[in-house]
Amino acid sequence: MKHTLSVLVEDEAGVLTRIAGLFARRGFNIESLAVGPAEQVGFSRITMVVPGDDRIIEQLTKQLYKLINVLKVQDVTEVPCVERELMLLKVNATTSNRSEIIEVAQIFRARVVDVSEDSLTLEVTGDPGKMVAIVQMLNKFGIREIARTGKIALVRESGVNTEYLKAARMAVS
Template sequence: MKHTLSVVVEDESGVLSRVAGLFARRSFNIRSLTVGPAEVDGQSRLTMVVLGDDQALQQMTKQLDKLVNVLQVLNLTQRPTVERELMLLKVAAPAEVRGAIFDLVQVFRARVVDVADEALIVEVVGDPGKLAALERLMTPFGILEIARTGKVALERASGVNTELLKVSSSETQVLA
């Protein structure tokens, strides 16, 4: 199962290496890792997506908490969150298909950020599902390169779980 962890650490050299090393020593694969300044000077927030069962992840969380420079560990997997990721796609775009690509870009509220004779670079920001959907639809045009930031996530202040709303609204549509 995929788990999303939000880890607040002291902003010091070697902290990221120690956190990543902890996962590597226990054969956990980090699928996504983003790091940036947190809301307090001298602190950084790591957002990690890791694979593993609940019990193993609970043990990893406890071990993370024991690291000296780790200030907070929060498992966001079952919590209401806002998740975003940035993806740049370089797509083959000869003149005859360029209009179709621009149409898809608009539907996904993405942007074309570079235009060349035979290719476009598209920027899209959103939840990982949105990025995967756009990537799948762009594949027939010929994806030349992809760069993704990895997931960033924060727990929702409102406490509203939009994933549950999606499920309940789709169930309501099926019943209607």
């Protein structure tokens, strides 16, 4: 199972290197990684997606807390969260298929951010499932390049689990 960890750290040189080293020494892969300033000056939030069972994640969490500069580690996998990724996607586009690509982009609320004679570059923001879906839809046109951020996540203060709401709506339909 994949777990999403949110780690609050002091913003000092080498913190990310120490965390990556901890994972490497134990043979764990970080599938997604996003780092940026947190709500207070001098702190950063690291969001990472890590494969492993609950026992492994619990052990990794304990090891993270042993590192200097790590203030808080939270496994937000099962907690109601807002999750987003950003993806830039360059797609082959001819005059004959350009409008179809733009229609697909509109369905996914993607923005066209660059146009050339033979390609379109799209900006897509959303949950990881949306990223997979738009790539599948655009594959038939030929994808030239993809650049993707790691997942970022914040716990929903409302406690509302939107995945539960989606499932409930589908059951009613």
